[in-house]
Amino acid sequence: MPGPEKRPPRRCLQHPKGRTAPMPIYTIETTYHLPVYRHRSYKAPSLAEACRLAIEDDEWEAETHDYECAGETYVTGAWDGRDCAYSGPSLAVPSHFDETVQRKADHFEILLGLVKVLRGAGVGTHSAYWIGRAGSAIAKAEAILAGARDPAPDAPMPRPHILLSFDESEVRATIGEIIAGDETFAALPADAIGADDIHAACVAVAAAANLSEERGSVVFRAALAAIRSVEQRAMEGRKEGEREKKE
Numbered sequence: 748m749p750g751p752e753k754r755p756p757r758r759c760l761q762h763p764k765g766r767t768a769p770m771p772i773y774t775i776e777t778t779y780h781l782p783v784y785r786h787r788s789y790k791a792p793s794l795a796e797a798c799r800l801a802i803e804d805d806e807w808e809a810e811t812h813d814y815e816c817a818g819e820t821y822v823t824g825a826w827d828g829r830d831c832a833y834s835g836p837s838l839a840v841p842s843h844f845d846e847t848v849q850r851k852a853d854h855f856e857i858l859l860g861l862v863k864v865l866r867g868a869g870v871g872t873h874s875a876y877w878i879g880r881a882g883s884a885i886a887k888a889e890a891i892l893a894g895a896r897d898p899a900p901d902a903p904m905p906r907p908h909i910l911l912s913f914d915e916s917e918v919r920a921t922i923g924e925i926i927a928g929d930e931t932f933a934a935l936p937a938d939a940i941g942a943d944d945i946h947a948a949c950v951a952v953a954a955a956a957n958l959s960e961e962r963g964s965v966v967f968r969a970a971l972a973a974i975r976s977v978e979q980r981a982m983e984g985r986k987e988g989e990r991e992k993k994e
Contacts, residue, residue: 773838774831776824780846782813821846843896850891857884910965911958915945 785807791797822844824837842850861881886898922940926932 771827772829774826774828775822776832777820778823779820780818782816782818783807783810784813785810819847821849841897843890847891847894854884854888854891858888910962913949915942915949918945918949 787801787804787809789797789800789804791800822840824832825840826832826835826837828835842853845853861884883898890897919940922945923937926935926937
């Protein structure tokens with residue numbers, strides 16, 4: 748009786764002839780910033796003016812290098828091959844290998860652009876344009892703050908659902924209704940309440956509101972609804988299968 752068939756050993760990174768592919772070599776340039784400081788006194792009418800004088804002062808003979816507070820190491824260049832820095836085309840380095848302060852500066856432009864879009868967009872265009880972009884920008888910003896890698900381009904982004912929102916124009920309309928229906932406010936004209944008063948009140952009320960219980964309840968109901976939906980589909984599938992067997 749023949750024994751069990753032996754499987755051939757697994758090979759990784761093979762050429763057609765079975766030889767292992769050589770590991771690529773890269774030349775990487777890394778950098779860190781070394782703080783240099785000086786102590787100098789300035790006569791000035793204010794702290795801001797003294798700071799301006801210090802910034803504009805080009806005399807650095809008494810400088811001190813702070814080796815104990817050197818900055819993080821980050822990548823400033825990469826080339827394909829051994830010992831070939833600046834001798835050929837440089838490679839595109841993933842942004843999460845850049846200096847953290849530079850990552851923040853670069854991402855600032857993206858966040859600023861999104862805020863500008865939000866400011867000028869109408870209600871009907873919100874979901875269509877910026878929700879996905881905002882989710883991606885938030886995920887990258889959180890990765891930068893955590894000192895982590897950038898999210899993968901194809902990584903699924905959170906899809907938020909707004910539970911409650913209100914507009915200051917709604918508050919303005921409600922003020923008129925309250926004053927008209929409450930005699931204690933009869934002497935107060937509705938137009939005496941300005942836009943700044945309404946805005947400040949909306950900010951204060953929103954900051955003091957606690958919707959944690961409502962949010963938890965909504966999340967639970969959404970999870971339960973998803974489970975029941977799948978369960979209902981499975982039940983319908985079983986019933987359909989039983990009908991096909993009977994036929």
